[in-house]
Amino acid sequence: MVECRRPAKEDLVGWQQTRKQFGVSIGSFQVLQHCAADMLIALEEARSMCMLATMLAEKADAAERRRAITAAKVQIGRSGHLIGQQAIQLHGGIGMAMEYKVGHNFKRVTVIDFGATDPIAPSSPA
Numbered sequence: 001m002v003e004c005r006r007p008a009k010e011d012l013v014g015w016q017q018t019r020k021q022f023g024v025s026i027g028s029f030q031v032l033q034h035c036a037a038d039m040l041i042a043l044e045e046a047r048s049m050c051m052l053a054t055m056l057a058e059k060a061d062a063a064e065r066r067r068a069i070t071a072a073k074v075q076i077g078r079s080g081h082l083i084g085q086q087a088i089q090l091h092g093g094i095g096m097a098m099e100y101k102v103g104h105n106f107k108r109v110t111v112i113d114f115g116a117t118d119p120i121a122p123s124s125p126a
Contacts, residue, residue, distance in 0.1 A: 016036065046076045049072040056069075080110075
């Protein structure tokens with residue numbers, strides 16, 4: 001799930017290097033560099049939480065396992081949302097085009113996020 005977010009960041013960086021505004025690459029604008037850095041931080045936070053949950057998945061204490069896995073799920077969702085929104089925003093109108101992969105990827109990951117439930121809870125309602 002974490003790696004689903006990486007293409008959005010990579011596509012944005014490529015877009016910023018090729019798109020020109022006022023005769024220069026938009027990637028040279030400091031505000032856009034800060035947004036790309038925020039996306040990288042969010043991606044690394046999600047990756048780190050995923051690794052932590054993986055390491056704690058073998059713990060004997062079920063409550064600790066549950067907290068780690070749930071925290072990872074929440075962080076991955078938050079990071080993915082931020083990365084997707086920023087990628088679409090910084091691409092402009094083209095980011096929401098149906099045939100453009102940034103918008104498609106964001107929609108796909110959003111559906112996965114909303115469809116996911118508590119990873120440990122039973123699937124039937126209580």
